[in-house]
Amino acid sequence: MSPRRVPAGSDATGRRDRPLRITVDGEPADGIAGQSLAGVLLAAGRLAWRRGPSGAARGVFCGIGVCFDCLVTVNAERDVRACRRRAQDGDEVTTQSRHTDRNPPPTADGTPGTEER
Amino acid sequence: MTTRVPRHVAVVGAGPAGLAAADAALGAGARVTLIDSAEQPGGQYHRMLPDAYDAAHPERLQHGWHAFDRRRRRVLAHPHCTWLPETTVWALERPAPEETGPPRLHLLRGPADGAGRTRHTLDPDALLLAVGAHDRVLPFPGWELPGVFTAGAAQALAKGERVVVGDHVTVAGSGPFLLPVAAALLEAGSRVSAVLEANPPSTVARGWSRRPWELAAQAGKTGELAIYTSALLRHRVPYRTGRTVIEARGDGRVEEVVSARLRPDWSVVPGSEHTTAADALCVTHGFSPQLELPLAAGCALRTTAAGPFVDTDDDQRTSRPEVYAAGEITGIAGAPAARAEGAVAGWIAGGGDPAAPAVRRLRRSRDQGRAFAERLARAHPIGAAWPGWLRPETVICRCEETDYASLCRAACDPAGASPRVAKLATRAGLGPCQARVCGPTVAELHTRLSGDPADGLPVAGPHRRPIAQPIRLGELAAPPEPLPHHAPRTPPKKESSS
Ligand SMILES: Cc1cc2nc3c(=O)[nH]c(=O)nc-3n(C[C@H](O)[C@H](O)[C@H](O)COP(=O)(O)OP(=O)(O)OC[C@H]3O[C@@H](n4cnc5c(N)ncnc54)[C@H](O)[C@@H]3O)c2cc1C
Ligand code: FES
Numbered sequence A: 001m002s003p004r005r006v007p008a009g010s011d012a013t014g015r016r017d018r019p020l021r022i023t024v025d026g027e028p029a030d031g032i033a034g035q036s037l038a039g040v041l042l043a044a045g046r047l048a049w050r051r052g053p054s055g056a057a058r059g060v061f062c063g064i065g066v067c068f069d070c071l072v073t074v075n076a077e078r079d080v081r082a083c084r085r086r087a088q089d090g091d092e093v094t095t096q097s098r099h100t101d102r103n104p105p106p107t108a109d110g111t112p113g114t115e116e117r
Numbered sequence B: 001m002t003t004r005v006p007r008h009v010a011v012v013g014a015g016p017a018g019l020a021a022a023d024a025a026l027g028a029g030a031r032v033t034l035i036d037s038a039e040q041p042g043g044q045y046h047r048m049l050p051d052a053y054d055a056a057h058p059e060r061l062q063h064g065w066h067a068f069d070r071r072r073r074r075v076l077a078h079p080h081c082t083w084l085p086e087t088t089v090w091a092l093e094r095p096a097p098e099e100t101g102p103p104r105l106h107l108l109r110g111p112a113d114g115a116g117r118t119r120h121t122l123d124p125d126a127l128l129l130a131v132g133a134h135d136r137v138l139p140f141p142g143w144e145l146p147g148v149f150t151a152g153a154a155q156a157l158a159k160g161e162r163v164v165v166g167d168h169v170t171v172a173g174s175g176p177f178l179l180p181v182a183a184a185l186l187e188a189g190s191r192v193s194a195v196l197e198a199n200p201p202s203t204v205a206r207g208w209s210r211r212p213w214e215l216a217a218q219a220g221k222t223g224e225l226a227i228y229t230s231a232l233l234r235h236r237v238p239y240r241t242g243r244t245v246i247e248a249r250g251d252g253r254v255e256e257v258v259s260a261r262l263r264p265d266w267s268v269v270p271g272s273e274h275t276t277a278a279d280a281l282c283v284t285h286g287f288s289p290q291l292e293l294p295l296a297a298g299c300a301l302r303t304t305a306a307g308p309f310v311d312t313d314d315d316q317r318t319s320r321p322e323v324y325a326a327g328e329i330t331g332i333a334g335a336p337a338a339r340a341e342g343a344v345a346g347w348i349a350g351g352g353d354p355a356a357p358a359v360r361r362l363r364r365s366r367d368q369g370r371a372f373a374e375r376l377a378r379a380h381p382i383g384a385a386w387p388g389w390l391r392p393e394t395v396i397c398r399c400e401e402t403d404y405a406s407l408c409r410a411a412c413d414p415a416g417a418s419p420r421v422a423k424l425a426t427r428a429g430l431g432p433c434q435a436r437v438c439g440p441t442v443a444e445l446h447t448r449l450s451g452d453p454a455d456g457l458p459v460a461g462p463h464r465r466p467i468a469q470p471i472r473l474g475e476l477a478a479p480p481e482p483l484p485h486h487a488p489r490t491p492p493k494k495e496s497s498s
Helices: A037-043 B016-027 B065-077 B151-161 B178-187 B201-209 B212-216 B219-234 B292-297 B335-349 B357-379 B404-412 B419-426 B439-450 B473-477
Strands: A019-024 A027-032 A048-051 A057-059 A071-074 A077-081 A092-095 B008-012 B031-035 B081-084 B087-093 B104-109 B118-122 B126-129 B133-135 B148-150 B168-173 B191-197 B239-241 B243-249 B256-261 B274-277 B280-284 B287-289 B301-304 B307-310 B323-325 B395-397
Touching: A019 A037, A027 A037, A037 A057, A037 B151, A048 A071, A048 A092, B008 B016, B008 B335, B016 B031, B016 B065, B016 B126, B016 B335, B031 B065, B065 B081, B087 B292, B126 B292, B126 B335, B133 B151, B148 B151, B151 B168, B151 B178, B151 B280, B168 B178, B168 B243, B168 B256, B178 B191, B178 B219, B178 B280, B191 B243, B201 B357, B243 B280, B287 B307, B323 B335, B335 B357, B395 B439, B404 B419, B404 B439
Parallel strands: A019 A092, B008 B031, B008 B126, B031 B081, B126 B323, B148 B280, B168 B191, B168 B280, B191 B239
Antiparallel strands: A019 A027, A048 A057, A071 A077, A071 A092, B087 B104, B104 B118, B133 B287, B243 B256, B256 B274, B301 B307
C-alpha cells in the first residue's frame, strides 16, 4: 500500500512513542517525536509532496540530504530538506513546487512559476 | 612546531571512519573537535534511533553495536573532545599560498536548513575529512516516480526511524548493499518480492572468489553478509543475478516494475521482460563519494574504475598539508575498512608515532580493506551497455527534468559539443542538488554521445562547487560566533572570529 511506521507494539527495539502533530498545507498529520518531517509525511500516507518543473510529484529519493527532491517550507522557512529536519510538534509544513524553489529557472514561456498544490 | 602543546584535530563526519579517527587522535594526545550534521554519531552504518524514541533495545538493529557503543561513549565523554552535533561544514577556506596548515572551517550549527543557525569558524592544526558516500543510481524510465527510493533511503528510514517504504518492495541494482537493505525491510515487516543483482553470476563469482585468502581478513564483513543472506532464505525472497529493473510505472506513483534479464555488459535481453506489482522500488548501483569538501580543500583525486576518490598516502595524508581523509571518500570498502582508515588517519593527524606497532597493524587491516574494495568493484561493476534501457523521454537530471533526447541533441550539436555548453543548454546538473545525483551520469553520457573525452573538464567537475552545503543569505551576512570550549587557541592563529 504505502509507507508506514513499524507499530511500536511489535517493534523489536522496544521504543516508546511520544506523539506529535504537524500540519501539511493546513491538514493535520500525526507522527512521533524524533521523526524527520519526511518520516512523518511518509508514515502519514503521503508519498509525494513537492512538484518538479513539469508539475510531476516528488517525495523522498535519497533520504540523506543529497537530492533535494523532498524540499518543503516549514513555518515560513523555504527549502528545508524534509529528510534532514527533525519534526517539532506544531510545525506548519507547506508544500513547494520547483517553480518557487530557490533560483527559479525562467519558465519556457517566460512567465513566472506559480505555487502548485 | 615540536612543542608539547597538544595538536587540535577537527574531524568532519562521525561515521565509522570519523569516530575511529577521533578515538585514535585522542589516544595520541590530541584535542579533537568532532563535527557532524546529524544529531547522533554513527554515520550511515551505525545510524542510531532518535533519543526521543527511548528504545530499550537499540542494539537489535545494529551489527557490531556494542563495540560502536563503547567507542561512541569513550569519544564523546573524553575531556579533550568537543562534539558538535547538528553542525554542518558548509565551506572550507584555503590558507593563503605563503601560509601552511589546513583550511579554515566554516560551520553552521542548528536544525537542518534552519534560518536560525549560528555561524562559526574553526582553525585546527589538522583537518580530517570522513564525510562518507551516497548511493549512485543510474537513470531508467520512471525512476523519478514517487515510491522509487535509493536503497540507502530505505535503509535510513527503516534503521533510523522505523518507517518502511512499502509493503511490496523490489530491491534492485548492484552490490552487496542490496542485502542489508532487503534484510532491514524484512525485519521491519515489509514483503520483499525479489532482490535483483544486475551482474551475472559469472561476474559476481569471479570478483568474490579471486584470491580467497584475502577474504579471510574480512571475515566480519562476509559473516555479516551471510546473516543477511539467511534472512532472505528464511523469508523465501529470491536473489536473482543478471536481472534488473528497467522501468518503473504508475500513475503519479510506482505501481509496477518491469525487470529484464541482462547480458554481462548490462544490455537487455529482448523478450525477457517481466512485470511485477510493487508499491516501492529501492535501487542502488554503488556509492559515490561526497567529494565537495575534499575538493574545496584542494585535495588531489585518483581515478579508479569505480570513479574518482580522494588520493591518500600510506598514512591517510591527502595532497594538501595537514589535511587527512578516511572512509568511503577514499574508496568504497565498507565500515570495517572505514574504521581502520579512520584510526590510522586520526593517530597520525593527532601527532602519534608513525612507527608505533599498533598503527602498523592498523595499516595492514586498512590495506586488507582496500583489497576488499577492489574485489567489490570487480564483482559489481556497472555494465557499459546500461544506457540501452533509456528512452528519449527518460529523465536524466531529476532536478531539471532534462530528458535523454535533449542530452543527445546537445551532445551531437557541434555548437554544444562542450559539456559546459551542453550543461547550460540542457540545464542538466544545474538544479538544487547541484549535480550530486546526475553529475557522473551526465558526464558519462556526454562523453559517449559526443565521442569527445570530456573536453578537458575534470571527471569530478560536478563536485567543484564553492558551497558544499546550502546556506541562507541571512546566515552568510551574520558574523561568526565563538564556539563553546574553543576560546583561546594554542599557537598564534586566528580563531572563531572574523
Ligand atoms: C543512506 C546510506 C545507508 C547505508 N547503510 C549501510 C548499512 O546499513 N550497512 C552497510 O554495510 N553500509 C551501509 N552504507 C554504506 C556506508 O557508506 C558505509 O558502511 C560506512 O557507513 C561508511 O563510513 P564512513 O565513516 O566513511 O561514512 P559515513 O558513515 O557516511 O559517515 C559520514 C558522516 O559525515 C557527515 N557529514 C557529511 N558531510 C558533512 C558536512 N559537510 N558537515 C558535517 N558533517 C558531514 C554525515 O552526516 C555522516 O554522519 C550506507 C550508505 C548510505 C549512503
Ligand atoms: S530525499 Fe534527498 S534530500 Fe531529502
